[in-house]
Amino acid sequence: MLYWHCYRYLLMRKYPKRLLLFVLTLTFSFFALAKSIEPNENHAPDVSIVTGADQTEAYLSLLKNKRVGVLANMTTIIGKKHLVDSLTASGINIVKVFGPEHGFRGNASNGTAVGDEKDPATGIRIISLYGKKKKPSALDMSDIDIMIFDIQDVGCRFYTYINVLKEVMDACAEHDKELLILDRPNPNGYLVDGPVLDMRLKSGIGQFPVPIAHGMTIGEFAQMINGERWLPDNRECRLKIIPVKNYNHDMEYTLPIPPSPNLNTQQSIMLYPSTCLFEGTYLNHGRGTQFPFTIIGSPLLKGKFAFSFTPVSIPGMSESPLFMNEVCYGLDLRGIDVNELRKSRQINLEWLITLYKAYPEKDKFFDRTLSKQMGSIDFLSGDYEFREQILAGKSADDIRSGWEPALSNYKQMRKKYLLYP
Secondary structure: HHHHHHHHHHHHOOOHHHHHHHHHHHHHHHHHHHHHOOOOOOOOOOOOOOOOOOOOHHHHHHHHEEEEEEEEEEOEEOOHHHHHOOOHOOEEEEEEEEOOOOOOOOOOOOOOOOOEEOOOOOOOOOOOEEOOOOOOOOOHHHHEEEEEOOOOOEEEEEEEEOHHHHHHHHHHOOOEEEEEEEOOOOOOOOEEEEEOOOOOHHHEOOOOOOHHHOOOOHHHHHHHHOOOOOOHHHHOOEEEOOEEEEOOOOOOOOOOOOOOOOOOOHHHHHHOOOOOOOOHOOOOOHHHHHOOOEEEEEEEHHHOEOOOOOOOOOOEEEEOOOOOOEEEEEOOOOOOOHHHHHHHHOOOOHHHHHHHOOOOOOHHHHOOOHOOOOOHHHHOOHHHHHHHHHHOOOOOHHHOOOOOOHHHHHHHHHHHHHHHH
């Protein structure tokens, strides 16, 4: 209506009609555009994720004048500096550091036992929890007032840091020490999928009745360990969690530091819930290359796939990979659109099914006795039926249907412990 009245007024002033229409259209288009970009009070502005460790103002006072133990690895950072280095520089009394798989500074290969040592940078004693010792002893805990747990996880049952979390929680509960968890985002936090672990298959790569992708941060998982009474003798750990700011489980989060030597790219981290199942097969899944968990193959698949790669010994990553110095043929998943994977909210089973169908010696496909590496598909999947379903040629949908109702029951239980929407 306003447009029409303006047009009539200018027409009476005897301006050419074409010029009037052009000027009025341009003017009203400008106002429409201006209105469309006005701030919307219902839309929160984009903000940066702030990890628990980066919120020093929230926890430094808890550490003052206390003897502090730290469970840490190379991902334990404040900004770009290691947490232990930063806290020591701030005058915090760190009496000892506990190191998980890959060691405190991340210089140990996958599965390699790590011994006790002294940190050359700070002189602090390092006690390994990935070797003969899995849990801090009474002596280890005797001169500690408070323990810090700060490690980047990737949200999978077979990723061993949640096992270390349980052991540290148990030691703290047993010796009445508070555990301070500096929480970090789960890069696979959007994903809750896979068979729930059959506890008859409990092992070092599966200790909890959760699916392959559990969809929780370390802080949330710690609450679940307490709440579900998963510590021995019904113990409960005193927890203090510094939550991540500006985070929810659907957010994309690129890790600033690789969480382990063979999860060295964001692509590998996003594919890991699906491709780690190949640890239970007689195929190389990129170990011995710079692209672990993103390429998969075997010499037996020659002529079946055009893509090929040759695993070699790589110190610090894979010293003796499967099919070392042999040409492997198979799948290259480095170009997979992880956004499509995120939209599906499912572990991809098609890659495993495709390679099994193409494998010429099917009796060898799941035979880990042929490999020097540990782990069987039963323990990785956490499900006795999974292997048999693949062998029987079941579809992904058929296999997935067998995960119910346990998976849905887990999702409902999980809600009790979430810190983030």
